[in-house]
Amino acid sequence: MTDDTRSFDASDRPEFLPAEGPRPGWGNPAGGPAPQYRRPGPEFTPHHTTGPYQDPFGDQYGQPPGPPPTQPAGPPPPVNAYGMGPSWAPPPGGAPPQPSRDTRDGKGPRTGLMAFLAVLIALVAGAAGSYGTYLLSGSSAGLDPNYVIPSAPAGTTARPPESVAGVASKVLPSVVSLEVRGGSESGTGSGFLIKGGYIVTNNHVVAVASTGGEIRIKFSNRKSTTARIVGRDPNSDIAVVKPEETFGSPEVALGNSDSMVVGDPVIAIGSPLGLTGTVTTGIVSSLNRPVEAGGESGRDSALINAIQTDAAINPGNSGGPLVNARGEVIGVNSAIATLGSGSSLGGQTGSIGLGFAIPVNQVRRIAEELITTGSARTSRIGISIDQQYQGQGVRIAAQAERGVEPVTPDGPADKAGLRPGDVILEVDGQPVSDSRELIVTIRSKAPGDQVVFKYQRAGSDRTTTVTIGAAPAPSAQPS
CATH class of the missing domain: 2.30.42.10 (PDZ domain)
Structure with missing residues (x-):
């Protein structure tokens, strides 16, 4: 065996016995110089029993042929030193050395294998890191490929007849919108169908068509037809028109406006700003309110003893019904109070919670007279x-x-x-x-x-x- 210097931890080999002093008769099996084992500190030669043994790196050593070199004197080892069992300790100067793996003789891991393992570990670590990043970033971004919002339980659109929705569904089929043209003027409004296929609305809605204009009626079922003026009364701001066809639409029930009191719930239905079938709710906020209603220019203005309501009423609601909690018409929406003009909607401002309706008891009389005589008494x-x-x-x-x-x-x-x-x-x-x-x-x-x-x-x-x-x-x- 060639001379070789190795680092070696005696705790790796149980064949080494506790040292009791210098032991004679062993060395290099080939008769050469004994191998040197290095530790941090003074050099030493391991002690061994007679007979062959395998060193930590695979070398065979036989029966030592001669006396070992003289060992330097030193203090006896401590009892129960760490790593080698009872009554053994390494020579003074440091802890037992750790073996180093040497690949030069082909006995340890090769460089290629180590490179392969390094690449494999890098791939595994990269994959694990990517997955961890996905979990962290996906969670923070709120992404979840398996996320599903549960469906809502089955519901119904049926409502109690006395509810706002129930009253609205009852009255809406009887409410119409009007588009009126006459000369260079045009406008929109609302109305409602009464007995005999007649439609009640405001005089100021249809006035521009009174001298050869055109009136078109749109029903809640989206069907439309033309209509003609039966009669109109500027003093009460009530008019009656007759459509060519009603398409099976039902007539509305007329109530008793004298039975209304302040605080009663009411519903306004019409086509404010051209939005057909609009429903708003409120209460009767006052009664017997003297209000001037009529055309925007002051033409055909009328003084009415109005029902005041805070239900939202806007331009286009004129002529539509104000109904009670039973779905009976108790007034015809005719006017709104405003804080001034100058809005972008034709110079008119929207609802501020003060709307006014002509009491239906007065409307009933005026409509009867218009239908029977073409005019109404004041x-x-x-x-x-x-x-x-x-x-x-x-x-x-x-x-x-x-x-x-x-x-x-x-x-x-x-x-x-x-x-x-x-x-x-x-x-x-x-x-x-x-x-x-x-x-x-x-x-x-x-x-x-x-x-x-x-x-x-x-x-x-x-x-x-x-x-x-x-x-x-x-x-x-x-x-």
């Missing part, structure tokens, strides 16, 4: 009002103006005993504070109705019953 009592009076109530003028007597001779007021200068305080128990309130209150009554007036004369309060009369009816002008 209720009156035959007095002139003192517009300069600033006190409580409404005072009848004291003297004639422009040849008109303060109290029309033989008129309803004259027959009831009212005189010039009398101050009217209440009508049917409802206080009146100005001329507008008195006018709309009288116009809301039908000719022939008897109404109790409370008035003041010469400082004393009195009452009288007035039978409502009517102004001369204008000639019928159906188109």
Whole structure:
């Protein structure tokens, strides 16, 4: 064997016995110099029993042929030193050395194998890293290829008849939208179908078509047809038109507006801003509100004794129904209060929660008269009002103006005993504070109705019953 220097850990070989001092008679089997085993510190020669043995790197050593070299004197090893069992310890100078693997003699791992293992480990580590990155990045990005949102449980569109949805589904088939053209003007509005295939709407919706224009009606089933004006009343802002076909649409039920009280729930249906079939809800926020309704330019304006509501009403709702919780029409939407003009929608502003409807009891009478005669009567009592009076109530003028007597001779007021200068305080128990309130209150009554007036004369309060009369009816002008 050639001279070779190796590092070696005696704990790897149980053949080594505890050292008790120098042992004679062993060395290199070939008779050469004994191999040197190096540790950090002084050199030493391992002690071995007689007979062949395999060194940690595979070399065979036989019976030592002669005495070993003289060993340097040193202190005895400590008892139970680490790594070699009882009564053995390495020579002084450090811990047992670790064997190094030498590939020069072909006995350890080769460079190619080590390179292959390095590549394999790199691939495995890369794959593991990529998968870990996917898990981390996928989770943080919210991606999950197996993610599914559960389907909603089976539902139903059926609603109780008394609910808003139930009332709307009942009334919507009877509500129509109108497109009106006449000369250089055009507009849109709403209406509703009543008995006999007639449609009720506002006068200011159809007025532009009264001199040869065109009216087209669109029903909730998306079918449309033309219509003609049966009659219109500028004083009440009510008109009736007759479509060529109704396509089987149902008529709406008319209720009793006198039974409504403040706080009752109501629903407005129509085509605001051209959006057909729009439903809004609210309450009756006031009653007997004197409001001026009519054309945008002031043409054909009317004073109405309106139902006030906070249900959203916008341009295009005009002529549509205001219904109660039973789906009965209790008013015709006719006007809205605004904070001013200048919006982008034709100079009109939207709803601010103050909408006004003509009470259906007045609408019923006007519609009947328009259908039967082509015109409607305007209720009156035959007095002139003192517009300069600033006190409580409404005072009848004291003297004639422009040849008109303060109290029309033989008129309803004259027959009831009212005189010039009398101050009217209440009508049917409802206080009146100005001329507008008195006018709309009288116009809301039908000719022939008897109404109790409370008035003041010469400082004393009195009452009288007035039978409502009517102004001369204008000639019928159906188109």
